[in-house]
Amino acid sequence: MAKVPPEKELVSYSLKPDTTAEWMDTPTEFREGMFCHAAKPKDLETVDFPFPHKWSPSDEDWGLPENWKEIILDGMKDRLDKYRSFRLFMDVCVRCGACADKCHFFMGTGDPKNMPVLRAELLRSIYRRYFTTSGKLFGKLVGARDLTEDVLKEWWYYFFQCTECRRCSAFCPYGIDQAEITIMGRELINLLGLNTEWISGPVANCYMKGNHVGLEPQTIVSNIEFLMEDLEDITGKHIEPSFNRKGAEILFVVPSGDYYADPGIYTFMGYLLLFDHLGLDYTLSTYASEGGNFGFFTTNEMAKRLNSKIYAEAKRLGVKWILGGECGHMWRVMNQYMDTWNGPADFLEVPKSPITGTVFENAASTKMIHITEFTADLIYHNKLKFDKSRNDHLVVTYHDSCNTARAMGLLEEPRYILKAICNNFYEMPEETIREKTLCCGSGSGLNAGEDMELRMRGGFPRAEAVREVRDKYGVNTLTNICAIDRASFPALMDYWVPGVRVAGVHELVANALILDENDDRQLDMRMEELPSAVAKREAEAARAAEEAAKAAEAQSDGEPKEGDAE
Template sequence: MAKEPKPEELLKTINYTPPKTGWMDTPVEIKPGMFCWGAKAKSLNTVGFPNARDWNPTEEDWKLPDNWQEILIEGIRERLSKYRSFRLFMDICVRCGACADKCHFYIGTGDPKNMPVLRAELMRSVYRKYFTTPGKVLGKLAGARELDLQVLKEWWYYFFQCTECRRCSVFCPYGIDTAEVTMVGRELLNLLGLNIEWTMGPVAACYMKGNHLGLEPHTIVNNIEFMLDDIETITGIKVTPTFNRKGAEILFVTPSGDLFADPGTYTCMGYLMLFHELGLDYTWSTYASEGGNFGFFTSNEMAKRLNSKIYAEAKRLGVKWILGGECGHMWRVLNQYMDTWNGPADFLEVPKSPITGTVFDNAKSTKMTHIIEFTADLIKNGKLNLDKRRNDHLKVTFHDSCNTARGMGLFEEPRYVIKNTCNHFYEMPDGTTREQTFCCGSGSGLNAGEDMELRLKGGLPRANAAKYVHEKYGVNMLANICAIDRAALTTSMNYWVPAVGVTGVHELVANALVMKGEKKRETNLRGDPLQMPEEEPEVAAGAAAPAEKTAGGKANV
């Protein structure tokens, strides 16, 4: 064993005294499995980002410009004058510690610098040194420190160990949102070309080709055609979507992950089947083929540049309104940023469901509706013929995605849809759902392969709650409305609770959906045989009261 101190020594160390060195004097150690590779010159050049060069975070030399300190200090100054959130959050923290153990990365890693308060102090300490009188005069005594290379590396390491999930901001008495600090931190790092390739690659691809995966138009069409073949095999129905079609009523935009990787593809098949069944007059776009926005994880400006395509395409195609697929950070952006950046969308109309006539007043200005709102409305109005028994082999729980939870408040709609498509639904324990939901551990562009240990650690709090309902109720499926969740939770569950699968909500909808003229279904969308009783399907047409089987999920065992 590498280091095994004698018992007496050990007992001394179990005195639990805090580290001898304060956090300012504990240098950052860049550990394998805990960071993502640095962005490549090629990706940075594509979008015109500064200091484009190939670099390796584990090497001593990060190939920084000579005046990097000056660039950062000026960058901070500029952002202090532009963002009240940033200025305020630099000033008002009282370090009460309420946020300390609320971060999934802190819970999973135990690293004190993953406490939200300390993550922000990494930045505040520099702010004090260069922008406040006490900091200038008293220095360390006032919690101020010089911006040196160690500090810079620490910033890089820890601002890319935050998924901007905003759970801490729920508990902060002043609403301090670490995501705001992380976002500014990443923008500053961006000024020196210190991005990660896992976000910069998709950003560059999205800029040039319209989506993160870099799918070219014919590939998008091909991909969807493959799904159409599968749908035909399963249902006997030929679905015929259109692309870049002018004059359609609705433009549909979804994260490109759904086009490509399982299990997102099944969710995508769900959209295709639902829209076909409704006879919806809608079109896909190959230009605005990305709902998500990895630009949001580099800089505000980049996010705006990528986001602009959605309104531009809606205008070019002359649609009336826009429908958005299941995604997390995509909806934070659409709800809180899009209209401000690229609006007003006065060339569109307030979204109105052509099937039910419901007008979505809550999207009066953005003209963009979430598909889960759209589908919940369909079910409420009895427009869908759903056979819940087809999902009887599933015991489902719902994971609230950070961004739709804390950046929007989309709680009841997905639950309503799930309860109307599945007979068995169980909530995870209080304190782990809704506004207090735990991040999947891979959000904000951290779902790379090389930081797998970080992701699994950060995913533990969520997986732990899922494990609890798995053991207590036999839950075997974790539903969610986020493309990153579908990819990341699949991996996390596979490690922590292998018996629990991951699904998008519209996969559940499509499996339950009895389509006009379909053949008898032998399998579900994943190709697994359906285990259905022989008798006639009892049709639960829409508005049937959702049979709530939740046991409340209270954890007081």
């Protein structure tokens, strides 16, 4: 893991960048800590990606094929016809600058090439040069430039300094979405075998083993059994999760981070405790064991290949509908791509909650709903009993993950749940939440170790907003519904806002959920004492101390002789 400079050094940048030289004349400097390792050839080979080869971003020679320019330009031409978004966004930008200070990477680095408009111009300048008459005729005069290796490297550096969060798009008067441009840029880069290890590794894993983290079926089962043991220690309930079971009503798909690592695992325990409590007829799948989709950060085709497993497995198992866990880009894919790629899911039924009878018409075609929709509906129909005080040790704020906010609009459901399960909930500043939410800085496959400085910088605006509510309200818990958030926020919080823990919404649901009248749990999902338990213990200790004091008093009243105490 790259060493991150101290906070003072990191915040020494200015948002008024030095603009004396023209951006086209400013060379790209590859700074250690700001980029990821190169893809390993074997990972690219696994999924038949072009030009697997050994190279490194810091090398002078990237081992490009002889005809690389032709490949890139043909690739652009192809995509200009296939994606109206791409063609339009190349054409209509007026460079008004509204997006300039909306990007968390600009806000955290002050690097002018991280202004979305300029990051897009990196590609637009090539578009003009090779695909427009004015660019061919007037070149630099109209903002066109030749495609060179330096340009390609610049693309690589900056298209991996974009998390496809779409915040710029919310502010653009034409809706120009840098995510679309980054997606196209990465597709082009991918044509030359220039992906990153942190993306192509999980893609290869997911393709072969069904999940990003590369767990084989037996490991998934044992991991989850281990979590169920913890859950039994906490709640006294023995839960038998079901895997690959034909005829279940619901296929439950989560991001693999949720059954793999802290703190996602607590959220996962929360899901399964809730399902067990409801007696839900669900099954997990080891084949479709990934909700997320790192393929989405390489090519549209790869994303579709990985995503195909979910419908295929739903069909094989004969389930009625699909329930999805808390994840960010997973839900961009489920909401905006899955049905188009791999649908129609006419072998499934419109999701219907077996508990409340609610039919989820908003998922009438995909047949897949988000777990916060499912749980919010339960709460609305009074199907769950909560002891909010079990979350009293947590002062909670909520981070909208970029994709559920700006590619779906799932804003109120998680808030509705949070308000039902905890007493201390505070929003971060208005300009940093909901559709204006700020990215964790690690999305779209940037949550590696070697680019830690980039992540700390990109996440700074979010962390700064957390710091504000920590200082104002004593917030100590950052909740979210995104596996990348859960994986990346702990490091971000440790760096900028120490003392703030990171939790999924369903972790807190499970804390507060009253299973039955005998449920007098002492521990939360992290096996830490619940506030009630702490209070009880303290009260007992106090009482014991009081009694001891009384006894001592009584004894001293009786003027005990030495040694009587024994």
